[in-house]
Amino acid sequence: IPVDVFDLVIFGGTGDLARRKILPGLYRRFLAGQMPAESRIIGAARGELSEAEYREQVRAAIAEFVPKARQDTAIEGFLSRLQYVAIDATGTNGWAQLKGLMRENVVRAFYFSVAPGLFGDIAQRLSEHGIADAWSRIVVEKPFGRDLASARALNAVLARHFNETQIYRIDHYLGKETVQNLMAVRFANILFEPLWKAEYIDHVQITVAETVGVNGRGAYYDKSGAMRDMVQNHLMQLLCLIAMEPPYHFDPDAVRDEKLKVIRALKPVPPEDIVRGQYGPGKDEPGYLVHAENPASRTESYIALKVQISNWRWQGVPFYLRTGKRLRARASEIAITFKQPPHAIFDDASGWHENVLVIRLQPNEGMNLMVMIKEPGPGGMRLMQVPLDMSFADAIEDAEDVPDAYERLIMDVIRGNQTLFMRGDEVEAAWAWTDPIIEGWEARGDRPQVYDPGSSGPEDALMLMHRDGRRWREIR
Numbered sequence: 001i002p003v004d005v006f007d008l009v010i011f012g013g014t015g016d017l018a019r020r021k022i023l024p025g026l027y028r029r030f031l032a033g034q035m036p037a038e039s040r041i042i043g044a045a046r047g048e049l050s051e052a053e054y055r056e057q058v059r060a061a062i063a064e065f066v067p068k069a070r071q072d073t074a075i076e077g078f079l080s081r082l083q084y085v086a087i088d089a090t091g092t093n094g095w096a097q098l099k100g101l102m103r104e105n106v107v108r109a110f111y112f113s114v115a116p117g118l119f120g121d122i123a124q125r126l127s128e129h130g131i132a133d134a135w136s137r138i139v140v141e142k143p144f145g146r147d148l149a150s151a152r153a154l155n156a157v158l159a160r161h162f163n164e165t166q167i168y169r170i171d172h173y174l175g176k177e178t179v180q181n182l183m184a185v186r187f188a189n190i191l192f193e194p195l196w197k198a199e200y201i202d203h204v205q206i207t208v209a210e211t212v213g214v215n216g217r218g219a220y221y222d223k224s225g226a227m228r229d230m231v232q233n234h235l236m237q238l239l240c241l242i243a244m245e246p247p248y249h250f251d252p253d254a255v256r257d258e259k260l261k262v263i264r265a266l267k268p269v270p271p272e273d274i275v276r277g278q279y280g281p282g283k284d285e286p287g288y289l290v291h292a293e294n295p296a297s298r299t300e301s302y303i304a305l306k307v308q309i310s311n312w313r314w315q316g317v318p319f320y321l322r323t324g325k326r327l328r329a330r331a332s333e334i335a336i337t338f339k340q341p342p343h344a345i346f347d348d349a350s351g352w353h354e355n356v357l358v359i360r361l362q363p364n365e366g367m368n369l370m371v372m373i374k375e376p377g378p379g380g381m382r383l384m385q386v387p388l389d390m391s392f393a394d395a396i397e398d399a400e401d402v403p404d405a406y407e408r409l410i411m412d413v414i415r416g417n418q419t420l421f422m423r424g425d426e427v428e429a430a431w432a433w434t435d436p437i438i439e440g441w442e443a444r445g446d447r448p449q450v451y452d453p454g455s456s457g458p459e460d461a462l463m464l465m466h467r468d469g470r471r472w473r474e475i476r
Ligand code: NAD
Pocket: 011, 012, 013, 014, 015, 016, 017, 018, 044, 045, 046, 047, 087, 088, 089, 090, 112, 113, 114, 115, 116, 118, 141, 142, 143
């Protein structure tokens, strides 16, 4: 779908996120013909660089982060759209130059890809220099606050200079193809919605497992931990999309109203439904405490929670959430396990399993519905579980052409579509639920349980499920 002519200013245009995701994503959109000829990308960052030097940096980033097959002679055309302004977010340097570059009647987007401490400064300076007009949108990276008070303060600063319709709080999980596919499967089919409730669903598991540790950014991570870094935002958003009521229309506020209701209906989580872990040292590798440069750290690199939603639809259906670093495999998935049929006509030895809808976010994005069929052959009524594959990779010709989460979300900003961005009240509600959980373990002085690197997490997390007669799905 074509977009309007735009000027995209990337504050932090020389940073890690810009190099790895934003600029390669924009390049792919350019190759796809989605960047109108007059559009420009303006890198704005602290270093004194000439335009030519910036273009060379971006060329190198594309060579590193775009698959070779996608690298094209068209790169010169893309680089010619790039400009650079050396700017100081907290000072005066560069702002007049930036203002001079702005054009009238062109969509203007400002991507705040800088440390969160600078979000307020940049918003204020954009406003002071008269660049924050009705054509302007801002894209705000994570983390959006570290508790309710700081999130409120940040919302208040942004609201001083921009309307809510101009603020795009990014959660790249919402840009994933499969996450959007989840909404299509739920709301465009008659098959699922009648079963989507406590009567037919036994429980839901949401897993985001990473193999990497926190080395390199340990000191930074140590101030947040898995609850703040992953659960309050990413896992919460996934939970909302599964649990929300059907919105009256696929419209930004209709969708976000329904997500907000879910967050507000989350019950407080008692201490016995929380397991926190920290990876220990391995055979040839240091553990979390060394990576965090904090031998006394009580920050969790893993967390598992049993979450309940107090409304009619989900009464008594637990949502088990877990996420952690330095685990066995890199795997993100949502698994919805359905209940048993009301009456079993096949005997116990038949090999019966529950129906499970598995939504895999990475690797190999896709969806599978596990159903029971008869094992073929003359061996009597033996049952077997087979996947009904709903993966988009098979349904479209070239999976390589599926846009990455960031490029899709940036194009949504240009189009002015906020459906996949978090609204201010949503973020605050999520912190309002998160804060007492964190305050609880801090007040109790809880220590996370140590787990082996490369394992599936702490022992106690297994017990969280076992005591309910359930099991985590394998991380693989
Ligand atoms: P980074 O440290 O690699 O880059 C920071 C950028 O900000 C640089 O371009 C630097 O020049 C610029 N900058 C710093 N101080 C400035 C100032 N006073 N004025 C103007 N520019 C200034 O950071 P990053 O990893 O790219 O992260 C950027 C944002 O994105 C952060 O909010 C981070 O939390 C978020 N984020 C990053 C990742 C990631 O994978 N890197 C993932 C998710 C979210």
